[in-house]
Amino acid sequence: MAFLEIxxxxxxxxxxxxxxxxxxxxxxxxxxxxxxxxxCGKSTLLNSIAGLETTTGGxxxxxxxxIDGLHPSQRDIAxxxxxxALYPNMTVGGNIAFxxxxxxxxKPERDKAIAQVAEMLQIGHLLDRKPSQLSGGQRxxxxxxxxxxxxxxxxxxxxxxxxxxxxxxVDMRTEIKRLHQRMxxxxxxxxxxxxxxxxLATKIAVLKDGLLQQSGTPAEIYxxxxxxxxxxxxxxxxxxLIPVTITKxxxxxxxxxxxxxxxxxALGIPNAPAGLAAHDGKEVIFGxxxxxxxxxxxxxxxxxxxxxxECLIEVVExxxxxxxxxxxxxxxxxxxxxxxxxxxxAGQKTKxxxxxxxxxxxxxxxxxxxx
Amino acid sequence: xxTVAISxxxxxxxxxxxxxxxxxxxxxxxxxxxxxxxxxxxxxxxxFKTMDEIQSGNMLALPQSPTFEPWVKAWGETCVGLTCAGxxxxxxxxxxxxxxxxxxxxxxxxxxxYVLTKWRFRGDTLVFGLMLFACFIPFQSVLLPMATVLxxxxxxxxxxxxxxxxxxxxxxxxxxxxxxxxxxxxGFTTLFFRNYYEAFPTELIxxxxxxxxxxxxxxxxxxxxxxxxxxxxxxxxxxTNIWNDFLFASAYAGTGDAMPMTVALNNVVNTSTGxxxxxVNMAAAMIAALPTLLVYIIAGRYFVRGLMAGAVKG
Ligand SMILES: Nc1ncnc2c1ncn2[C@@H]1O[C@H](COP(=O)(O)OP(=O)(O)OP(=O)(O)O)[C@@H](O)[C@H]1O
Ligand SMILES: [Mg+2]
Numbered sequence: 221m222a223f224l225e226i227x228x229x230x231x232x233x234x235x236x237x238x239x240x241x242x243x244x245x246x247x248x249x250x251x252x253x254x255x256x257x258x259x260c261g262k263s264t265l266l267n268s269i270a271g272l273e274t275t276t277g278g279x280x281x282x283x284x285x286x287i288d289g290l291h292p293s294q295r296d297i298a299x300x301x302x303x304x305a306l307y308p309n310m311t312v313g314g315n316i317a318f319x320x321x322x323x324x325x326x327k328p329e330r331d332k333a334i335a336q337v338a339e340m341l342q343i344g345h346l347l348d349r350k351p352s353q354l355s356g357g358q359r360x361x362x363x364x365x366x367x368x369x370x371x372x373x374x375x376x377x378x379x380x381x382x383x384x385x386x387x388x389x390v391d392m393r394t395e396i397k398r399l400h401q402r403m404x405x406x407x408x409x410x411x412x413x414x415x416x417x418x419x420l421a422t423k424i425a426v427l428k429d430g431l432l433q434q435s436g437t438p439a440e441i442y443x444x445x446x447x448x449x450x451x452x453x454x455x456x457x458x459x460x461l462i463p464v465t466i467t468k469x470x471x472x473x474x475x476x477x478x479x480x481x482x483x484x485x486a487l488g489i490p491n492a493p494a495g496l497a498a499h500d501g502k503e504v505i506f507g508x509x510x511x512x513x514x515x516x517x518x519x520x521x522x523x524x525x526x527x528x529x530e531c532l533i534e535v536v537e538x539x540x541x542x543x544x545x546x547x548x549x550x551x552x553x554x555x556x557x558x559x560x561x562x563x564x565x566a567g568q569k570t571k572x573x574x575x576x577x578x579x580x581x582x583x584x585x586x587x588x589x590x591x
Numbered sequence: 592x593x594t595v596a597i598s599x600x601x602x603x604x605x606x607x608x609x610x611x612x613x614x615x616x617x618x619x620x621x622x623x624x625x626x627x628x629x630x631x632x633x634x635x636x637x638x639f640k641t642m643d644e645i646q647s648g649n650m651l652a653l654p655q656s657p658t659f660e661p662w663v664k665a666w667g668e669t670c671v672g673l674t675c676a677g678x679x680x681x682x683x684x685x686x687x688x689x690x691x692x693x694x695x696x697x698x699x700x701x702x703x704x705y706v707l708t709k710w711r712f713r714g715d716t717l718v719f720g721l722m723l724f725a726c727f728i729p730f731q732s733v734l735l736p737m738a739t740v741l742x743x744x745x746x747x748x749x750x751x752x753x754x755x756x757x758x759x760x761x762x763x764x765x766x767x768x769x770x771x772x773x774x775x776x777x778g779f780t781t782l783f784f785r786n787y788y789e790a791f792p793t794e795l796i797x798x799x800x801x802x803x804x805x806x807x808x809x810x811x812x813x814x815x816x817x818x819x820x821x822x823x824x825x826x827x828x829x830x831t832n833i834w835n836d837f838l839f840a841s842a843y844a845g846t847g848d849a850m851p852m853t854v855a856l857n858n859v860v861n862t863s864t865g866x867x868x869x870x871v872n873m874a875a876a877m878i879a880a881l882p883t884l885l886v887y888i889i890a891g892r893y894f895v896r897g898l899m900a901g902a903v904k905g
Contacts (some may be wrong), residue, residue, distance in 0.1 A: 301797070307812075
């Protein structure tokens with residue numbers, strides 16, 4: 221049985237349904253990351269777990285104990301907020317100890333706990349400062365410290381790094397991961413940043429409009445998106461999604477799409493699964509990640525199905541470690557990821573290799589995955 | 592940002608017209624300052640003159656032989672109506688009424704603002720709208736209804752006194768005035784605090800809830816300590832209004848021992864025993880104005896400091 225269980229959770233604000241029956245769970249010690257576009261209900265879901273919002277349906281349980289209706293302070297959770305939410309009138313030490321003070325923990329014990337947390341986060345020298353005298357990274361550390369000192373069953377993080385600059389964000393990300401590995405406490409974490417999601421999570425849940433689109437390990441979400449939304453949302457640069465027509469071709473199929481200024485693209489998949497052949501003559505969405513669309517020599521040598529085709533390169537974007545080349549297929553802009561030293565020139569044709577082992581297909585009518 | 596704006600202006604503005612602008616602006620400011628300060632100046636110099644000098648000399652002239660006599664007389668000897676013991680008693684009457692009225696109305700306003708922004712309930716905007724409406728009710732229209740209410744409270748006090756031997760303040764004119772000013776000020780104080788707390792980060796309250804703080808603990812430990820600027824604004828506003836109030840004071844405590852300063856001052860000026868002692872009247876008026884001045888000077892400094900702290904925190 222999972223540690224944190226969310227069953228059919230619903231939340232309405234007035235007459236707007238914000239969460240529409242969420243089912244989600246995470247095992248003890250897991251790291252669940254909630255991602256989704258702005259306004260999809262991530263914070264609402266997190267606040268519901270914390271007890272800061274009263275839900276309108278469903279149940280939440282932690283460690284087998286239903287916590288619906290419990291006050292936030294009695295749920296054995298701790299939360300780190302996007303704005304840090306440090307009490308401006310208290311020192312760092314006072315912020316960390318506030319919860320204990322309210323619970324009536326005696327001062328010597330409080331001081332001991334503060335010292336312990338301060339050492340873990342290396343904020344010992346800041347304990348007497350006010351939050352206004354700290355940098356963004358230090359504030360975030362203090363906010364994490366305030367959560368740590370509670371020693372809760374579940375940590376909740378609402379976009380904790382989004383107010384930090386890019387470099388600090390990467391550092392803090394690593395630090396949070398290290399902290400999680402060391403303490404092994406269950407974490408639920410909300411973010412906009414897919415790299416954060418991919419690097420931190422043991423499980424990712426993708427939400428849209430209050431509905432759970434898919435949940436699974438980062439690899440599952442990345443390689444096997446359940447629908448067009450997840451495919452498009454996860455990954456940067458985004459997955460190429462190209463409308464193609466399926467034609468049955470002996471034991472395999474061929475997928476084809478029109479191109480401006482060039483003959484149509486046609487790629488053969490010799491032993492395609494039956495699921496695809498069933499769509500003979502119909503249009504489907506063909507999804508391929510930029511790293512599965514490469515120059516010929518950069519293609520994965522272990523792949524079974526590699527199709528090559530000449531493509532007109534419109535734009536070349538060198539990114540240091542790789543070079544991104546943009547072409548156009550079926551009126552859609554398509555990004556290929558080439559090795560950095562490959563010789564491509566904008567406006568010229570280059571042979572690109574499609575790794576069809578990694579291809580995914582979606583039904584254009586409902587956006588669901590076909591294969 | 593601001594440096595850019597300044598250098599832009601430097602580039603575009605022609606040197607000559609800028610100086611002219613400055614002269615016009617400062618000239619106007621100086622003129623209005625003079626207009627506003629003139630009466631104060633006349634009061635101040637008159638209060639330090641002897642009656643002879645006032646009758647013979649120029650109103651604007653500095654006192655030839657400055658004397659504290661009028662101040663001493665105003666404070667301890669001048670006649671208010673029939674009693675001639677100075678205004679000191681009435682000064683304390685005002686203090687005894689203003690301090691509780693300001694503190695209670697400000698604290699209640701803070702509490703209202705806290706509830707109306709952070710503990711939203713069904714119909715909270717309607718409640719706020721009604722409270723706001725209180726700001727627009729003219730004083731005069733509540734005079735009679737309030738007198739009726741105070742009358743009932745007084746009778747209740749009598750009943751209490753008969754039953755227990757103690758009236759618990761019901762019917763006491765000072766308590767009555769505190770009550771009136773709290774009720775009347777609540778609309779304003781609530782408005783001030785609600786608008787301030789509207790921008791107060793809700794995440795702080797959520798964090799405190801997770802830390803286990805109760806409704807009042809959050810109010811006392813989180814909201815109040817971070818409300819200094821609006822607290823000072825409200826205190827200045829309430830203090831000035833209540834101290835300077837004449838209408839309620841004369842209506843509900845216009846005679847007798849509980850008479851506040853404003854009413855007493857009026858009586859000093861209107862008491863006609865031979866010559867009008869302008870110097871004493873001016874000194875009494877200055878004494879009556881001092882507390883509000885002090886509040887502005889002391890609290891105003893904190894006010895500016897509070898604003899600055901907020902600005903730097905960002
Ligand atoms: N108190 C509220 N009253 C009414 N509607 C609300 C309230 N809080 C949130 N909502 C609505 O609920 C929806 C979900 O909000 P939520 O804050 O959970 O989004 P989110 O996924 O966290 O977005 P973001 O990534 O921008 O933080 C939004 O459409 C929002 O407008
Ligand atoms: Mg959010």
